[in-house]
Amino acid sequence: MILSVVNHKGGTGKTTTTVNLGSGLAAAGKRVLLIDFDPQGSLSYSLGLADQSLTIADVLTGDCTMQEVMQQREGMDVLAANSTLADVELAMAKSEEHLSHLKNILVTLSGYEYVLIDCPPTLSLLTLNALAGSDFVIIPMQMDVLALRGLDSMLDILKKINLINKHIEVLGVLPVMVEPRKNIYQEILRHIQTHYDVRIFENVIRSSVKAAEAPSFGKSVVAHAPLSTTAMDYKKLVSEMLQIEETAYRNRHPINL
Numbered sequence: 001m002i003l004s005v006v007n008h009k010g011g012t013g014k015t016t017t018t019v020n021l022g023s024g025l026a027a028a029g030k031r032v033l034l035i036d037f038d039p040q041g042s043l044s045y046s047l048g049l050a051d052q053s054l055t056i057a058d059v060l061t062g063d064c065t066m067q068e069v070m071q072q073r074e075g076m077d078v079l080a081a082n083s084t085l086a087d088v089e090l091a092m093a094k095s096e097e098h099l100s101h102l103k104n105i106l107v108t109l110s111g112y113e114y115v116l117i118d119c120p121p122t123l124s125l126l127t128l129n130a131l132a133g134s135d136f137v138i139i140p141m142q143m144d145v146l147a148l149r150g151l152d153s154m155l156d157i158l159k160k161i162n163l164i165n166k167h168i169e170v171l172g173v174l175p176v177m178v179e180p181r182k183n184i185y186q187e188i189l190r191h192i193q194t195h196y197d198v199r200i201f202e203n204v205i206r207s208s209v210k211a212a213e214a215p216s217f218g219k220s221v222v223a224h225a226p227l228s229t230t231a232m233d234y235k236k237l238v239s240e241m242l243q244i245e246e247t248a249y250r251n252r253h254p255i256n257l
């Protein structure tokens with residue numbers, strides 16, 4: 001499955017979720033590709049790939065093959081990004097098929113069970129390209145009032161994306177950097193449960209100092225501090241994801257007893 005981790009609000013745990021979900025799925029034996037699709041290059045930095053000269057931008061321009069750009073980290077294949085992706089985005093805007101550039105690359109992939117795309121915190125052409133090529137989205141969000149407003153506009157945008165990608169679905173909203181004892185968390189959780197027709201992952205991600213420090217070690221928190229609360233939460237999220245996938249598969253192929 002091709003899955004975009006998206007929220008046009010900044011600093012909502014998109015990159016952290018992409019890295020840790022990917023690393024956890026790879027540890028569970030899944031073949032995983034991570035794509036850094038943000039010119040900030042935070043995912044690349046978080047996995048010690050900040051100095052890569054060849055990036056996804058070179059694949060998009062046709063100057064390199066994916067194999068030439070691909071790096072391996074924590075059992076995953078990774079396509080890095082840096083600020084050159086912003087230049088490529090400008091060039092994309094002038095082209096005719098401006099929403100299909102990434103999709104045209106994704107359709108050539110084979111052998112991956114999970115492709116995770118880390119989107120930038122904007123509703124830019126890059127994000128629209130990621131959504132045009134994805135089967136599912138995960139929306140990581142901090143549980144505050146402003147984030148709720150962001151969720152409204154995010155879901156509106158996804159409805160519009162249906163015009164260019166009919167089968168895209170929200171896999172779920174993922175509460176991140178959660179401090180479970182705070183009242184506001186419980187209130188916002190209840191509000192989403194009652195007012196939105198969207199899955200909220202059961203395994204939410206709590207805050208920890210280890211999660212914040214892991215990127216500077218070039219590792220996921222799952223690899224850097226496997227016993228931290230955040231790492232444990234991401235591992236449980238991986239199990240939940242696998243369960244969701246299994247149920248969906250069973251429903252598509254009912255067992256006749």
Ligand SMILES: Nc1ncnc2c1ncn2[C@@H]1O[C@H](COP(=O)(O)OP(=O)(O)OP(=O)(O)O)[C@@H](O)[C@H]1O
Binds near residue numbers: 010011212
């Ligand atoms: N569970 C957590 N506990 C503590 N800190 C966290 C946690 N998740 C993320 N962070 C920290 O919060 C900051 C923002 O996280 P992250 O970079 O994943 O968000 P983002 O949505 O990708 O940001 P951007 O919108 O800039 O791309 C980072 O410094 C990260 O290390």
Ligand SMILES: [Mg+2]
Binds near residue numbers: 042043119120
């Ligand atoms: Mg990010």
